Amino acid sequence: MIEKITQAFILKKTVYKEADYIVSFYTYDFGKVSCIARNAKKSSKRFGGRLELFLNVKIKFKEGIKHIKYLEDCNIVSSYADIMNDLDKYKWGSFILEYIENLSETEQINQDLFALLQKSLEHINEKHNIINMIPRFQYRALMCVGLNPQLKSCFKCGKDVNDIGYLSIRQGGIACVQCGKQSGASIEGFKFVKKFDKNDHKTIMNNIALLTRFTKFHTGKEFKSEKFVMEN
Ligand SMILES: [Zn+2]
Structure with a gap:
């Protein structure tokens, strides 16, 4: 052996x-x-x-x-002892572990994903404000495995999307406000605010829910910790 x-x-x-x-x-x-x-x-x-x-x-x-x-x-x-001793840190720490578990393929080396996991757990262990970093973590984890949504320009008209857009889970990209409004529910879009960590609590939670939905759709996996963290 x-x-x-x-x-x-x-x-x-x-x-x-x-x-x-x-x-x-x-x-x-x-x-x-x-x-x-x-x-x-x-x-x-x-x-x-x-x-x-x-x-x-x-x-x-x-x-x-x-x-x-x-x-x-x-x-x-x-x-990371502080994560074990604080319910809020424990919730988000568990969410991050499940994200890595669900996004990674068995025995495929990905040192970027390893580094992201390490950095994220260190952040949760040391810092007080945790949820601000979660959408950025989700986006980067998706990027590490090549599944990240395209957020730069509108997938319909090609114009740059600066701040707010509509994230389409199926298209894997963002539509500008104009295209999102024009096509209404038909583009299957959800309001998404691009500035990851400068948002208010409600917007951050909305972005987390949306990126989780995106990840579930593209991996076909369930997130058991989702219900637990969304109680916040
Ligand atoms: Zn557009």
């Missing part, structure tokens, strides 16, 4: 059989990787508290037959 070592973030942990966990990691060197952590559930000594969310860890795993991976070792590089 080949042994591999890399830096990673824990995205998800699920119970597997009686004694094990399956842990989904986002790694620097291999992209998203799922490992079986044998005996991790049965014995608290096996990995201690090192398989929790919001940890930056260094992992060692081995790949067996049928590409099944087994976690051998996991050590904490840094922890």
Whole structure:
């Protein structure tokens, strides 16, 4: 079996059989990787508290037959303790982990996405104002995997869209106000304010909901944390 070592973030942990966990990691060197952590559930000594969310860890795993991976070792590089101790930070932190989980393909290396994940968790851990950065995170995460909406110019008439436009989920782009109004509901557009982080609370939440809807449509995945964060 080949042994591999890399830096990673824990995205998800699920119970597997009686004694094990399956842990989904986002790694620097291999992209998203799922490992079986044998005996991790049965014995608290096996990995201690090192398989929790919001940890930056260094992992060692081995790949067996049928590409099944087994976690051998996991050590904490840094922890984002404030996220675990604050409900609001925990909500948005979970939303970010689910975004990365849903947008990334298994074992496709994407170091831009890794860097975005690290920077975003650091921001949530350290700063008080969290929601301002969420739409920008969503847009950048979509950009890292080539799914971002085209926001520069109107997809109907080609004119530059400066501030407000109508985001079309299906078209994957923005329409200017004029085109959006002319075609009404037929372009399936939603009002979208481009200035990501200088908006009021209501506009930011509207942008987050719209980008989440966009992401769900283009990935076909559900977001369990959406309901949780939209209660804000
Ligand atoms: Zn237009």
